[in-house]
Amino acid sequence: xxxxxxVIIVGGGFGGLSxxxxxxxxxxxxxxxxxxxxxxxQPLLYQVATGSLSPGEVAAPLRGVLSRQKNTRVLLxxxxxxxxxxKRVVLADGASFDYDSLIVxxxxxxxxxxxxxxxxxxxxxxxxxxxxNIRHKILYxxxxxxxxxxxxxxxxxxxxxIVGAGPTGVELAGAIGEIARQTLKNDxxxxxxxxxxxxxxxxxxxxxxxxxxxxxxxxxxxxAKLGVQTKMNTMVHDVDRDGVxxxxxxxxxxxxxxxxxxxxxxxxxxxxRPLAKRTGVETDRSGKIKVGADLTIANFPDIYVVGDLALSxxxxxxxxxxxxxxxxxxxxxxxxxxxxxxxxxxxxxxFSYFDKGNLAVIGRAAAVANVFGVHLSGLPAWLVWALIHxxxxxxxxxxxxxxxxxxxxxxTFSRGARLITxxxxxxxxxxxxxxxxxxxSSSKVA
Amino acid sequence: xxxxxxVIIVGGGFGGLSxxxxxxxxxxxxxxxxxxxxxxxQPLLYQVATGSLSPGEVAAPLRGVLSRQKNTRVLLxxxxxxxxxxKRVVLADGASFDYDSLIVxxxxxxxxxxxxxxxxxxxxxxxxxxxxNIRHKILYxxxxxxxxxxxxxxxxxxxxxIVGAGPTGVELAGAIGEIARQTLKNDxxxxxxxxxxxxxxxxxxxxxxxxxxxxxxxxxxxxAKLGVQTKMNTMVHDVDRDGVxxxxxxxxxxxxxxxxxxxxxxxxxxxxRPLAKRTGVETDRSGKIKVGADLTIANFPDIYVVGDLALSxxxxxxxxxxxxxxxxxxxxxxxxxxxxxxxxxxxxxxFSYFDKGNLAVIGRAAAVANVFGVHLSGLPAWLVWALIHxxxxxxxxxxxxxxxxxxxxxxTFSRGARLITxxxxxxxxxxxxxxxxxxxSSSKVA
Numbered sequence: 001x002x003x004x005x006x007v008i009i010v011g012g013g014f015g016g017l018s019x020x021x022x023x024x025x026x027x028x029x030x031x032x033x034x035x036x037x038x039x040x041x042q043p044l045l046y047q048v049a050t051g052s053l054s055p056g057e058v059a060a061p062l063r064g065v066l067s068r069q070k071n072t073r074v075l076l077x078x079x080x081x082x083x084x085x086x087k088r089v090v091l092a093d094g095a096s097f098d099y100d101s102l103i104v105x106x107x108x109x110x111x112x113x114x115x116x117x118x119x120x121x122x123x124x125x126x127x128x129x130x131x132x133n134i135r136h137k138i139l140y141x142x143x144x145x146x147x148x149x150x151x152x153x154x155x156x157x158x159x160x161x162i163v164g165a166g167p168t169g170v171e172l173a174g175a176i177g178e179i180a181r182q183t184l185k186n187d188x189x190x191x192x193x194x195x196x197x198x199x200x201x202x203x204x205x206x207x208x209x210x211x212x213x214x215x216x217x218x219x220x221x222x223x224a225k226l227g228v229q230t231k232m233n234t235m236v237h238d239v240d241r242d243g244v245x246x247x248x249x250x251x252x253x254x255x256x257x258x259x260x261x262x263x264x265x266x267x268x269x270x271x272x273r274p275l276a277k278r279t280g281v282e283t284d285r286s287g288k289i290k291v292g293a294d295l296t297i298a299n300f301p302d303i304y305v306v307g308d309l310a311l312s313x314x315x316x317x318x319x320x321x322x323x324x325x326x327x328x329x330x331x332x333x334x335x336x337x338x339x340x341x342x343x344x345x346x347x348x349x350x351f352s353y354f355d356k357g358n359l360a361v362i363g364r365a366a367a368v369a370n371v372f373g374v375h376l377s378g379l380p381a382w383l384v385w386a387l388i389h390x391x392x393x394x395x396x397x398x399x400x401x402x403x404x405x406x407x408x409x410x411x412t413f414s415r416g417a418r419l420i421t422x423x424x425x426x427x428x429x430x431x432x433x434x435x436x437x438x439x440x441s442s443s444k445v446a
Numbered sequence: 447x448x449x450x451x452x453v454i455i456v457g458g459g460f461g462g463l464s465x466x467x468x469x470x471x472x473x474x475x476x477x478x479x480x481x482x483x484x485x486x487x488q489p490l491l492y493q494v495a496t497g498s499l500s501p502g503e504v505a506a507p508l509r510g511v512l513s514r515q516k517n518t519r520v521l522l523x524x525x526x527x528x529x530x531x532x533k534r535v536v537l538a539d540g541a542s543f544d545y546d547s548l549i550v551x552x553x554x555x556x557x558x559x560x561x562x563x564x565x566x567x568x569x570x571x572x573x574x575x576x577x578x579n580i581r582h583k584i585l586y587x588x589x590x591x592x593x594x595x596x597x598x599x600x601x602x603x604x605x606x607x608i609v610g611a612g613p614t615g616v617e618l619a620g621a622i623g624e625i626a627r628q629t630l631k632n633d634x635x636x637x638x639x640x641x642x643x644x645x646x647x648x649x650x651x652x653x654x655x656x657x658x659x660x661x662x663x664x665x666x667x668x669x670a671k672l673g674v675q676t677k678m679n680t681m682v683h684d685v686d687r688d689g690v691x692x693x694x695x696x697x698x699x700x701x702x703x704x705x706x707x708x709x710x711x712x713x714x715x716x717x718x719r720p721l722a723k724r725t726g727v728e729t730d731r732s733g734k735i736k737v738g739a740d741l742t743i744a745n746f747p748d749i750y751v752v753g754d755l756a757l758s759x760x761x762x763x764x765x766x767x768x769x770x771x772x773x774x775x776x777x778x779x780x781x782x783x784x785x786x787x788x789x790x791x792x793x794x795x796x797f798s799y800f801d802k803g804n805l806a807v808i809g810r811a812a813a814v815a816n817v818f819g820v821h822l823s824g825l826p827a828w829l830v831w832a833l834i835h836x837x838x839x840x841x842x843x844x845x846x847x848x849x850x851x852x853x854x855x856x857x858t859f860s861r862g863a864r865l866i867t868x869x870x871x872x873x874x875x876x877x878x879x880x881x882x883x884x885x886x887s888s889s890k891v892a
Contacts, residue, residue, distance in 0.1 A: 037585060037866045054500030056863030063633035064864065073635040076589040076866075095593070128865065139483060143522040147541070187509035189519040417502030418510065419574065420483045420522075 004029045004071075005342050008089060008099040010079045010271065012039050012062045015105035015307030015327035020072055022335035028342060030072040031097060033079055033089075037061055040128065043324060044389060046168060048131040049261075050138065050175035051183075051418040055128045079106070081274045084300055101302045101338045104275060104289070105331060108308035108322055111267035111286070118239040122260035125168055134261055138176060139420050141259045142184060145191050156256045158196045161244050163236055164263035165202035166210070167360040170219055172261060173200040174362035177226025183418075198228045199255060201246065203235050208368070210321060211358050215368040218377040222362040236264070266322060268309050279303065284311050284319075293350030295334050304337070306330035312351065320353055324392075329353060359385045450475045450517075451788050454535055454545040456525045456717065458485050458508045461551035461753030461773035466518055468781035474788060476518040477543060479525055479535075483507055486574065489770060490835060492614060494577040495707075496584065496621035497629075497864040501574045525552070527720045530746055547748045547784045550721060550735070551777060554754035554768055557713035557732075564685040568706035571614055580707055584622060585866050587705045588630060591637050602702045604642045607690050609682055610709035611648035612656070613806040616665055618707060619646040620808035623672025629864075644674045645701060647692065649681050654814070656767060657804050661814040664823040668808040682710070712768060714755050725749065730757050730765075739796030741780050750783070752776035758797065766799055770838075775799060805831045 005028050009016045012034035020032050038059040047053040062074045078092040082102075090096045110124030123130050123137070138160065145157040162173045180196035187193070200207070200223065207223070207230055208216040220230055231248060238245030243256045268287040276283050281297040282290040288311035291297055295304045295312065307327030312320045320326045333351045340348060357374075359381070361367040367381035376384060451474050455462045458480035466478050484505040493499040508520045524538040528548075536542045556570025569576050569583070584606065591603040608619045626642035633639070646653070646669065653669070653676055654662040666676055677694060684691030689702040714733040722729050727743040728736040734757035737743055741750045741758065753773030758766045766772045779797045786794060803820075805827070807813040813827035822830060 037589060037864070051502075054502040054863070055865055056497075056500040059865050061633075061864040063630070067632040074633075075593065076586075077593070140522075143483060147521065147523070184509070186513040187507075187520075417500070418483070418507040419501055419505050 005100040005338075006031070006098060007101045007103065007338055008033065008097055009103045009105060010034075010089065011105035011107055011269075011307070012036065012074070013042075013105060013107045013307060013327065014324040015107070015331040016103065017062070017065065018328040018331035019103045019105065019306065019335040020066060020069070020331075022332040023072070023339065024069050026071065026335075026339045026342070028071060028338070030069075031075060031099075032062065032066065032072060033075045033077045033091070033097075034062060035076070035078045037063065037074075037076055039065060041389075041392070042126075043167075045125055045128075045131050046171045046175060048128065048417070049125055049134040049172065050179060051135055052175070054417045055132065059128060079271055082278050084279050084303065087302065099302070101341070102304065103331065103334045103338075104271065104303065104305045104309060105307045105327065106269035106271040106309050107327075108266040109269055110262060111265045112262065113265060115239070118262070121239045121241055122163065122244075122262040124262045124264075125172070126266070135417075136420050137259050137261075138179065139418055142188065142191070142193060142196075143420075144258075146188050147190075152256075154191065155195075155197070156242070157258045158191065158193075159255065159257035159259070160196060160198045161255055161257045161260045162198070162200045162263055163202075163244070163260065164265065165200050165204065165207040165230065165232070166263060167208065167358070169200055169202070169261075169263035170207055170223065170360050170362060172263060173198055173228045174223060174226055174366075177223070177228045178363045181227060194227070196227070198226075199257075200228055200230045201234045201236065201244075202230075202232055205232050207232070208358075208360060211360070211368060212370055212375055215370060215375055215377060219360060219362055219368045222366050222368075222377075226363050266308065272309055275303075275305075288319075294337060294347065295330055295351050304334035306334050312353075314353055325356060326353055359388065361385050451546040451784075452477070452544060453547045453549065453784055454479065454543055455549045455551060456480075456535065457551035457553055457715075457753070458482065458520070459488075459551060459553045459753065459773065460770040461553070461777040462549065463508070463511065464774040464777035465549045465551065465752065465781040466512060466515070466777075468778040469518070469785065470515050472517065472781075472785050472788070474517060474784070476515075477521060477545075478508065478512065478518060479521045479523045479537070479543075480508060481522070481524045483509065483520075483522055485511060487835075487838070488572070489613075491571055491574075491577050492617045492621060494574065494863070495571055495580040495618065496625060497581055498621070500863045501578065505574060525717055528724050530725050530749065533748065545748070547787070548750065549777070549780045549784075550717065550749065550751045550755060551753045551773065552715035552717040552755050553773075554712040554714055555716075556708060557711045558708065559711060561685070564708070567685045567687055568609065568690075568708040570708045570710075571618070572712075581863075582866050583705050583707075584625065585864055588634065588637070588639060588642075589866075590704075592634050593636075598702075600637065601643075602688070603704045604637065604639075605701065605703040605705070606642060606644045607701055607703045607706045608644070608646045608709055609648075609690070609706065610711065611646050611650065611653040611676065611678070612709060613654065613804070615646055615648070615707075615709035616653055616669065616806050616808060618709060619644055619674045620669060620672055620812075623669070623674045624809045627673060640673070642673070644672075645703075646674055646676045647680045647682065647690075648676075648678055651678050653678070654804075654806060657806070657814060658816055658821055661816060661821055661823060665806060665808055665814045668812045668814075668823075672809050712754065718755055721749075721751075734765075740783060740793065741776055741797050750780035752780050758799075760799055771802060772799055805834065807831050 007028050007030050009019050009032045012032055017039050023030050038061050041058045044058040048055055066072050079089050080092045081090040088096050088098050110126050112118045123133050141157045145154045148154045160176050162169045176198050180193045184193040206216045208219055233249050235247045239260055243254055244260055246253050272287045279300055289305045290311045291305050297303050308322035314320055357371040359369045366378055367385045369376040369381035369384050453474050453476050455465050455478045458478055463485050469476050484507050487504045490504040494501055512518050525535050526538045527536040534542050534544050556572050558564045569579050587603045591600045594600045606622050608615045622644050626639045630639040652662045654665055679695050681693045685706055689700055690706055692699050718733045725746055735751045735755055736757045737751050743749050754768035760766055803817040805815045812824055813831045815822040815827035815830050
């Protein structure tokens, strides 16, 4: 019907959305396909998992974000296959869509490094559902502990283990520390939430390996103030319903806990596999798709891969990290490359990542930040963090509401979204836990 | 351990929470037991179902609300049985708790009048999970319609049927009308959301039977402006995955639709059954527990029943409605009665309900209200509605956030919480719907 070139974007995360927005005024038919109807602001997802924000505040409906962009349509669909010769992608429901140029921004998912059975005991933090599941687990653990009388069992329920001490793990551990020390302070009668043990594990020698060392040390001190113990050089070799098996500097130990959260690693989205197979492109061990300096893949100059799915090298030949900043810059680059091609203009220079720095927040009004090489910590770092995150939250409404919530929380220590909703995770049964654990009888109510 | 009298409150809804708060300064051990860890502000739940508010904004953690009330503990538990002779309630997990006085405020649940199989096609609106499920269904319907090409199928997905024209049904229908006409206006490329058919059914001769007739007429006009068709004198005799079988003034018809929402009726919470059985108290046809003028049940002067579970008569001998106002006044009355008894003071006068009026909101900045006998409609009614609801929202934080969200939405028409989250309802499969329905091929993308 239309003679305009067709661009399909797979994925509405940071990379895909930034590509779509960069195509705003182009004479191009843009189709953005995602399995979800919303863009998720991943860096704040830990605040949903810890009851500070509601899912609606860290997500923006893709249709809403792109509704005024008349050259773009949004489709809810699961891209499962590709025919690169015919220039066509195929959805799970069998529908297929032709493209002239394709931008693959399918992202990443939680990886248990071959131990997928751990997932049921140690949810990751990539989706809204996982975040509310983690919120459920954390809050339920305090509820069960309040009802139990056996000290060992109570301790198991009041022990929280976070695997992975990158920014997500550090932020989660800090937030759980705050919940135990401040938010729930006056809420229980039989337990003292401050007795909660919060343990942050990582195989690396220190937290926040991607940050400068002085900031990592400051982060560790801030975590310690919130009651978080850090266990570094620690490998996880088993996770089950009653705890975690670890090796600390080679010697085996066991942590008894009912709540494990996995911030341990990511792998590529499933679409990486058919994409690699059909195009014959090189991948790394984790399945990332190798792209050239122009972000296209070998022999297919019309297929761009951006964000977490792309194996893209910086000037020193080191792979770029899977962070929002990289994805956004790559998405915009790919969009611009397509516009230039359509207009018959010469190619851009090779993609080059402009690193603005790193940020991680540890509890209330404390953070560490490396901004353009300047190292900040404490309140200044937190203010930079708050400003940057607010500016990036896509939708106007969320931005105002989130800001006000933070302001109120910083004054009151309260967390408004402390709901235990949805079905309990498999094999997690409050009645059974209590019944088997010897619950408080009425004589204990005082 | 303590010689203080023990009061157990079953349920943390309007009745139970109001009772607990009225016992704040009493020398009494109060235990509030609920299956949920939060108080739900039911009258705003339709705004969660229609994407205006997030669950966290219409719910407040019970522990948080009661954390400063040192004589009160909150227990997460499911009260399933009672031994009124031993003065003891029994939880699903087997634990039992003794009381000196009991306040039963267990509330109500959706009733399908014996057709429980309809539930899977026509969710009710009593819980947060149901509200997000309805939100999922409404938003998904537009997504499926966008992908379909067959006009009849598209029409079925763009038809929304709401059963029950009480305040909840009217408010839901109005909000869906707004979504179709305003919120989603620019969001789709193949369908026009304004083509959505919204049909509000009820067996009664008019909408809002509990309101004065002039206000009901105004409500019907406001609904018509939002594209809502009202079908009164209409009985539902069948609900399945493809539609609703109805009888309009006795003649059978069928509405083809993929989205049915049940605002049709309520019945008592499950605890009503063991309570009636063990105490031998009289119940009405729907299972409501008959209470005396002091809200206790016959032969058990220490068991109070308040709210939706109570069959309580007004001065004319008519049963009081199952609304928040009644529950709150009854909860406070029962609490006061217990305090007087503990202090050895004479009994209060018989419970008497002070009716402040009725309110229903229809879309943006329009409502009908009967406030102390004054009939309001349009913007004045909406302002009264907004003010009253904000004042009653329990937690300070929610109040501020909700107010700001409303203000923004009224300026921008946007709805921030339009997320399709969670698993799709049983037998609802996007891929299958599209695959079987003939989806748009790439040539339709324009």
